[in-house]
Amino acid sequence: MPSSARLHQAALPAAEAIVVTPLSLYIGAQVDGVDLSRPLPSAQREAIRAALLRWKVLFFHDQHLDHAQQVAFGRQFGEPTVGHPVFGHVEGHPEIYSVGRDRFKARFTDERLVRPWSGWHTDVSAALNPPAAAILRGVDIPPYGGDTQWTDLVAAYNGLSPTLRAFVDGLRGEHRFTPPEGAEARPGFSEPLAVRPLVSEHPLVRVHPETGEKALFVSPTFLKRIVGLSPRESEQLLELLFEHAIRPEYTVRFKWRPGSLAFWDNRVTAHQPPSDIHATDLPRQLYRITLVGDIPVGPDGRPSRTIAGEPVLAHPAA
């Protein structure tokens, strides 16, 4: 058993013990021994919070929650936002965002991914205060295909040479909520965006508000340019950083089951939704909530700034 799992078990009374099993060297752990459908004992809640900070994405199985239970689970760790600041929410459930297989078909004329990193993103990173965390629940899951990957942006930052780390420490980037490169937007995408634009300038290196760790805050789908560089310099440096940030050793890949739940720290990770499911008619339906985040701060103490749009705030409790 990994030492971290023993640590969590030792710290809790036997009836409340949870088992945390790491899935890679840097990122991802499976959590067993909890029932997420009910309020968590405080010791379990704190153990989950600690495991989230350490492993950055936690996976749970056999948790068949409904919408209200998913929101109630999230509320124990923060304030749920509205489902999605641009695309809204599931009817009757203001905090729930539907992640269905065909949602991109409705938004883009061509959803093919033109570059290996073009689907990787940090959720809503174009907002001034991107969500601190997200909780994704699997309901209809294909028997194969449809895996999701996450990458550890702290490990990615630490994996850069000291010289490049010192250079990117002082840079800032412009995040824009726009269609992926090569995918033209359908009206269902561009119209809501015209009403609710999202453009922000964030530090390229973000200091985690709880752990103090530095993360390479690149969100390849939304980070469009580096401020102060020429277009070609920006394009080439971003290409280097994007390619680096998704190196296999920084990532974990999750195979969903109905009743699986992924809970990630959105401040120091990016993730890649599956593109293979578009090649089949297999159903895939998940539901996401996000928790309100703070405004990122760089190593120099400078916070992010809004270029267009509103912060993503809490949805008031029903």
Ligand SMILES: [Fe+2]
């Ligand atoms: Fe996402």
